[in-house]
Amino acid sequence: MPEPWVNSAERIGADLHLNLPAEKGGRQAALTRALREAIREGRLAPGTRLPPYRSLAADLGIARNTVASAYAELVAEGWLAARQGSGTRVAERAAPPRPVPAARKAPQAPPRPAHDLRQGQPDAASFPRTAWLAAARRALTAAPHEAFGPGDPRGRIELRRALAEYLARARGVRTTPDRIVVCSGFAHALRLLYGGVLRGPLAVEEYGLPFHRDLLGTAGVRTVPLGIDERGARTAELGAHKGLRAVLLTPAHQFPTGGPLHSERRAEAVDWARARRALVLEDDYDGEFRYDREPVGAVQGLDPERVVYLGSVSKSLSPAVRLGWMVLPEHLVGAVLEVKGQREAWASVLDQLTLADFLASGHYDRHVRRMRQRYRARRDRLVRALAESAPHIRATGVAAGLHAVLRLPPGSEGDALRAAAHQGLALDGLSPFRHPGATAPAPDGLVIGYATPPDHAYPAALQALTRALGAATGPDGTVVPAG
């Protein structure tokens, strides 16, 4: 007559694919794991009665307690059920019929294009790994123990001090460290500001990042487009909208059309904010990258109580370092911190400490200088390539930033994108950046992110671009003058 449990201990041993380690310590864990796997995979079916401790222990040559503990573990987890008088069985509901499949619905990363000139990214190959690691070593070694505790919702004081100094020196920002709130980037800053601090419609430039408009839309913020002309955003239009409470500007280098905001417009925006008790949100997304002259200082310097200055390392270092900052008027600091929450600092403290050292030791300046030269050379090369191979098309906007806009003959944007795709070249058309409510004529164009590829891949990307432009617009395409 067979034992009352279906699988003999020997059989169980085989079912378990059991490979018990020689060291005593790991045996229980190994047995537990093997039993759990056998139940999961259906080798031990629901309802199956397991051998008594002593039998299995004897058969496996291990201590009875080891088996007892493994059973107890699996009972606690719900794989086994132990009932007085009826021994230990595989729980009825323990066996899922199938292994966990990989997620089918997860968006897969799209295939990498052969050439990539999409905007919005610095050259990932230029991240200063060695200098960053050295800064991390210095910073983490020197940090007080409390740095590894819950932390200040404003961000580490070391970083806020280094930022106050750097931003004053490099960008003309006027602040003290306690008006700076560290966050994880521009989008996070916008979410915090429109997550309970600011209200009411927001004026935006009629060209801008769709992602930011979407984010604001999701937060219930109505955006009102401001026209753009050769002096930048038409700040005179601000007065026409009575309910406006703020305007979001890219004064250093309009994104994406590429012009700087004229000094009169800078003053006009600040005057409007003063008169209406409104705010200027200054997105200084690539303020460090000006190639034809020294960068123009931040609008924030004109009135720190009416301008919220927003910056990040996403363009200057890498989006992989999720760090940004807000420099706030005094009256907003408390409200922003309330929304941010005392208990969720969001941004890595380790990266904050490292960036503080990176800034204070001058490595950040060095990196920016190096990238400025590199990007400038790339922009020059783009301009030359166009002059040689597509002379009817030129890069508009000032020599700055990580991208240039090419104005195309009317109606040719779609053709150019298709021709680019045919060349294996990924890039952005100009029209998706246009605010749906913009009223001025919509020029055709391309936004060329010349910072995106690594150095070695840039020449081939440019060739693909000029080939695509030739195919799409022809050598005699109408030259559209820069607006």
Place this chain on the structure above:
Amino acid sequence: MPEPWVNSAERIGADLHLNLPAEKGGRQAALTRALREAIREGRLAPGTRLPPYRSLAADLGIARNTVASAYAELVAEGWLAARQGSGTRVAERAAPPRPVPAARKAPQAPPRPAHDLRQGQPDAASFPRTAWLAAARRALTAAPHEAFGPGDPRGRIELRRALAEYLARARGVRTTPDRIVVCSGFAHALRLLYGGVLRGPLAVEEYGLPFHRDLLGTAGVRTVPLGIDERGARTAELGAHKGLRAVLLTPAHQFPTGGPLHSERRAEAVDWARARRALVLEDDYDGEFRYDREPVGAVQGLDPERVVYLGSVSKSLSPAVRLGWMVLPEHLVGAVLEVKGQREAWASVLDQLTLADFLASGHYDRHVRRMRQRYRARRDRLVRALAESAPHIRATGVAAGLHAVLRLPPGSEGDALRAAAHQGLALDGLSPFRHPGATAPAPDGLVIGYATPPDHAYPAALQALTRALGAATGPDGTVVPAG
């Protein structure tokens, strides 16, 4: 007769506190900075006419172009105004009357208490700096260039692979890397889930973190409290609320009352979720820290399609590393990623790469083992100190985690907190953790975060605690049996 500009070039030179560098390159920047500062601080008043380029250049002994460029810079920034025929003047609106004051409204960090036994924090002094830096060096050196690009919203594949392996091995979690979404911690995960993915009322344990309830309340989520008894959350109550779509549980170690969820309750929760097409949200906040036995595996292993597993390094390593993870049922992966956003990965990629190495190289296991021993010793010491000095009070809950609950005689919680404050001891009372809708009797108690202080400060903190308990409850206080 004086020059038509008020300040002579010489006078300007003095006003500027100008210290021109010997190298030619920095002179323009130095002059620009000095002029800007002089305007800011009111030394150059609004309307003041500046000397012509040539005069100032001659007086300062620098090139005319240098002065011209500095003026142009300040015109562009809005500090100066240049009008045809009337020279360059300090702009009328350029001079703010006062320097930027430090933010008065910013919440200042509260003064550090002499002794700190507040819950929720691992020992900040135990952060494994050296091993972490070594992992960072390996990870950042080995990472492909694209790691420094915009990245995958699910998080780095290296980390998701390491987590899938670790969570299967250490917590019995069943997953593939593409069902894992990296975030910046538990609160971020909750925000993502209730920021557009999940809807409807959520059952929670009647004791839990007020911060989480607040966060859910802000997101518009109604929370329904479940009673807790000696087997953990009363999952049978789930059936009584028809509209419930999910239940948030802390199965490994109920927070804060300290019991594990009984195996029948684990099964009951999963069965309920299956029957109702609802979800179990499993907060495995200190699942690695069990001192009396091997940790009980995650509920998620019972049904990966009905349980969302949520973990982070906030307790196991440090809240300074802002990293957490969600292990998602397949049908939620796409929706969570949509809310998370393709363009904002939130969590530092550098820390993700480092944690991946830290996990895969076994350093994480070693750190957890070390902390387990250390926290266990601290808990034992707490229990001994109570037995010796406050025998009428004992620590309830299982030997696990980073905190213990002390049940106090009825009505004495406030007295105990006041007595603790008198000893310079910061700690948490039990009552704030109670859901406002809970109906069962509300016991008095203290939540002791024995992990919080550094090793050297722990004995003194314990002494302060026992003194406070003696003062508040007296040596003959009524012993309240653990529920």
